[in-house]
Amino acid sequence: MSRKLAVYWGCFTSTKQYALELSTRRVLESLGVDIMELKDSSCCGYPYRGVRPKLWTFLAARIMALAEDQGYDYIVPVCNGCYNSLIKAKHYISENKKLLDEINGYLREEGLVYRGKTRVVHVIEYFHDYYDLKSLKEEVFNSERRKLKITTQYGCDAIRPGEIPRFDNPRNPQKFENIIEALGFTAIRDYSRRLDCCGAPLMAVNPELGLKVNWLKLRSAKMSGAELLVTTCQYCFEMMDSRQESSESIMGEELGVPVMYYQQLLGLCLGLSEKEVGLNFNMSPIEFFLEELKR
Amino acid sequence: MSAILKEIIGLQDPDVCYQCRRCTSGCPIAYLVKDFRPHRIVAMVNLGFIEEVLRADFIWDCTRCYKCTEYCPQRVAPSDIVLSLQALCVERGIRFPDEYRNMILRISRTGFSFEEMEVADREMEIYDRKSLGLPPLTPPSKIDIVGKIVLSLGGIKE
Ligand code: SF4
Ligand code: SF4
Numbered sequence: 001m002s003r004k005l006a007v008y009w010g011c012f013t014s015t016k017q018y019a020l021e022l023s024t025r026r027v028l029e030s031l032g033v034d035i036m037e038l039k040d041s042s043c044c045g046y047p048y049r050g051v052r053p054k055l056w057t058f059l060a061a062r063i064m065a066l067a068e069d070q071g072y073d074y075i076v077p078v079c080n081g082c083y084n085s086l087i088k089a090k091h092y093i094s095e096n097k098k099l100l101d102e103i104n105g106y107l108r109e110e111g112l113v114y115r116g117k118t119r120v121v122h123v124i125e126y127f128h129d130y131y132d133l134k135s136l137k138e139e140v141f142n143s144e145r146r147k148l149k150i151t152t153q154y155g156c157d158a159i160r161p162g163e164i165p166r167f168d169n170p171r172n173p174q175k176f177e178n179i180i181e182a183l184g185f186t187a188i189r190d191y192s193r194r195l196d197c198c199g200a201p202l203m204a205v206n207p208e209l210g211l212k213v214n215w216l217k218l219r220s221a222k223m224s225g226a227e228l229l230v231t232t233c234q235y236c237f238e239m240m241d242s243r244q245e246s247s248e249s250i251m252g253e254e255l256g257v258p259v260m261y262y263q264q265l266l267g268l269c270l271g272l273s274e275k276e277v278g279l280n281f282n283m284s285p286i287e288f289f290l291e292e293l294k295r
Numbered sequence: 296m297s298a299i300l301k302e303i304i305g306l307q308d309p310d311v312c313y314q315c316r317r318c319t320s321g322c323p324i325a326y327l328v329k330d331f332r333p334h335r336i337v338a339m340v341n342l343g344f345i346e347e348v349l350r351a352d353f354i355w356d357c358t359r360c361y362k363c364t365e366y367c368p369q370r371v372a373p374s375d376i377v378l379s380l381q382a383l384c385v386e387r388g389i390r391f392p393d394e395y396r397n398m399i400l401r402i403s404r405t406g407f408s409f410e411e412m413e414v415a416d417r418e419m420e421i422y423d424r425k426s427l428g429l430p431p432l433t434p435p436s437k438i439d440i441v442g443k444i445v446l447s448l449g450g451i452k453e
Contacts, residue, residue, distance in 0.1 A: 011407040018427055022429070037430070109440050160364065205392055217323075
């Protein structure tokens with residue numbers, strides 16, 4: 001059976017978080033999934049949901065209108081922010097006919113229509129429910145990995161606000177841990193700040209506060225006893241991996257939590273090389289985990 | 296007064312807040328910033344102190360994690376209120392962080408909020424999309440049309 005998948009990369013992944021794009025591409029190739037590129041794509045509008053709400057809804061609707069126009073039943077945004085942007089805008093537009101008409105007025109200038117038909121699927125949801133847990137397990141499971149303990153960062157945008165239907169229980173999601181255990185690892189399903197924010201949204205207006213939030217979160221993850229923290233969100237990744245050191249210096253205490261994208265971890269399990277999944281871009285101390293994984 | 300806020304973004308009704316402070320108890324920012332208290336922001340809005348909150352720097356300290364909204368027993372959505380206050384701030388010209396203005400301008404030119412970057416890896420080796428073998432990033436084919444709409448909805452004159 002050939003599998004196809006329409007991926008929406010979003011701004012941050014395609015302009016900076018190359019490790020996420022690389023690992024996602026390589027992993028899907030290895031799993032035999034054809035990537036369909038969303039043509040004419042642009043920003044999803046999410047950063048402006050506060051300062052310019054209408055700009056946000058227009059840009060989000062535009063992405064979904066493109067997907068409809070190009071014949072996709074569902075799309076997978078690799079970015080958490082894009083995911084939330086699209087499902088929230090969809091929900092919001094569905095409750096506001098006036099807004100729908102206005103947005104379609106703008107979209108029509110480009111020859112597009114928003115009908116709200118495209119399903120928006122989260123990356124975790126894709127592996128858990130579309131590629132599906134069983135196939136993933138058949139493909140990748142190895143019980144020798146059980147000794148390694150891994151914990152998760154869902155990221156706020158994956159799970160909240162829960163009043164908009166999501167892929168998992170917003171107050172106690174489990175699917176991320178499930179797709180980690182499908183590879184053979186032991187997932188740590190709880191730590192005190194597990195569902196908390198990484199602080200990334202503050203980096204534009206109050207970076208120091210953002211870094212403090214990040215440190216508290218990382219410390220809590222460390223106390224869970226996990227040897228690795230994985231995420232699918234590139235904002236969380238940038239905070240928890242690349243800005244971990246800045247957080248440590250602001251708070252004056254080192255943590256040294258190894259951080260990876262789920263797609264990088266999955267890639268390694270599929271036999272891809274460290275470079276193929278962009279692990280040379282991770283700044284957190286992942287060496288020890290990599291050695292353990294090879295043993 | 297909350298009608299204005301509701302018109303902008305809110306799906307919920309702040310009037311039903313009964314000041315239980317559950318929002319504040321789980322807020323990661325309230326934990327770090329003494330002045331930042333979501334339940335107090337909701338109360339101020341309900342009592343009509345909109346001007347005062349709009350001028351308070353702390354409304355920009357919210358990290359937009361939606362925890363308050365998720366756990367509010369009255370479904371008040373303090374996070375939406377904070378976001379609406381930010382929108383109102385921008386609309387009234389009280390504050391519009393430059394970062395957002397520049398990003399909106401960039402979308403109108405390239406379709407994306409950020410510039411394509413060169414990134415250094417652990418060995419300080421520099422990479423870009425091309426050297427990594429990633430397909431080139433191109434603006435939407437009708438960027439002129441999209442760009443105009445973006446600037447007008449972003450309220451930005453070139
Ligand atoms: S949790 Fe809800 S009801 Fe309680 S104080 Fe906060 S906004 Fe008000
Ligand atoms: S959304 Fe803002 S106010 Fe609400 S809990 Fe998060 S940081 Fe606090």
